[in-house]
Amino acid sequence: MxxxxxxxxxxxxxxxxxxxxxxxxxxxxxxxxxxxxxxxxxxxxxxxxxxxxxxxxxxxxxxxxxxxxxxxxxxxxxxxxxxxxxxxxxxxxxxxxxxxxxxxxxxxxxxxxxxxxxxxxxxxxxxxxxxxxxxxxxxxxxxxxxxLAVVHATDAGALLATGFGYDPATHGPDLERVRRVMPLARDLRRGGSAALDLAYVAAGRLDGYFERGLHPWDHAAGALLVTEAGGLVDGSPDGVPGRQMTIAAGPGLFERLREVIGS
The missing domain is CATH 3.30.540.10 (Fructose-1,6-Bisphosphatase, subunit A, domain 1)
Known part of the structure; x- marks a missing residue:
């Protein structure tokens, strides 16, 4: 190897x-x-x-x-x-x-x-x-x-990031997912780069990130940044980042975010 x-x-x-x-x-x-x-x-x-x-x-x-x-x-x-x-x-x-x-x-x-x-x-x-x-x-x-080290979200709420697909048919479900997540959030960002969103989770600039529709090249580097910074990453299908969902966050937030999203 x-x-x-x-x-x-x-x-x-x-x-x-x-x-x-x-x-x-x-x-x-x-x-x-x-x-x-x-x-x-x-x-x-x-x-x-x-x-x-x-x-x-x-x-x-x-x-x-x-x-x-x-x-x-x-x-x-x-x-x-x-x-x-x-x-x-x-x-x-x-x-x-x-x-x-x-x-x-x-x-x-x-x-x-x-x-x-x-x-x-x-x-x-x-x-x-x-x-x-x-x-x-x-x-x-x-x-x-x-x-780098991920941060642990406080009771004041998490600064989260997400993204939306290009297909208008997906926007309704994406917005419904945001509605479910917002009770956990201090605020929400939509930066437009999955790789940077993941890097920012690793750097503690974001508490967590979730998005549907990612390809392998969107998350391959960023997911490793998160895990090496002490965070957790998974999604679906197969319990890994994928087309159905990608979730990344520090340990304190990760399970709550995954439960709300339903990955």
Whole structure:
């Protein structure tokens, strides 16, 4: 088994390079390349260019590893390691010039399926504000040189984050879920980047996070940040983050949040 600490510097270096490319392309102007699930679910030319850069850099240094990316799909490897990549998480923010977006890179062992993989490395880099969150399995989660720890919600209520899918048919159930959760909340945030929401839970900037509809690349790096910071992450199907639900929080809040949401 490859040592997670061996993979972390690779992920950090590539995330920084990819983030700088994304930031530079944003300053030059954004071209919309396509839509995905709905007309609101966009892909920019920068998404594709940044993912191609990440994929090329990984292939150069880890040619036997697999790859699972939001824009270019999956490619198997022979090493037992797969890189799970979201080149620009928060594409709508990015397209509108909102500086809340991130490059997300994770390395996992085993099948590239959240129900069967073991996350080894996770990096979430927000290039617009130059913040890099990182974790290697068993060594904690970090923002730069600052070790991260989840917070414990108080009786004053929890600061929670969530997101909403692009399909209008899902908005009613999503809003009903928010209604059920609000008695636990001090307030609610909707930032637009699952990777950063999870990183913020790890950093204690949020007490908890929940969202339906995530893909593996949305949560692979961020979930490891949360668990390495002492938090808990699960969802459905299969008791892991997934399309039906993802929940992340500190231990004091986690069970209450899961009970209300019904994951």
């Amino acid at each position: 490859t040592d997670a600490e061996e993979l972390l510097p690779i992920a950090v270096d590539i995330a920084r390079e990819a983030g700088e490319l994304a930031r530079r392309r944003r300053s030059e102007g954004v071209a919309i390349a396509a839509t995905k699930s709905t007309i609101a679910d966009i892909v920019t030319e920068a998404d594709r260019e940044v993912e191609n850069l990440i994929r090329a850099r990984l292939a150069a240094v880890r040619p036997d590893d697999g790859f699972l990316g939001e824009e270019s799909g999956a490619e198997g490897g022979t090493s037992g390691i797969t890189w799970v990549v979201d080149p620009i998480d928060g594409t709508v923010n990015y397209a509108y010039g909102i500086p809340h977006y991130a490059v997300s890179i994770a390395a996992v062992a085993g099948d590239p399926d959240p129900a069967r993989w073991a996350a080894l490395v996770g990096v979430v880099y927000a290039p617009a504000i130059d913040e890099l969150f990182s974790a290697a399995r068993g060594t904690g989660a970090w923002l730069g040189t600052q070790r």
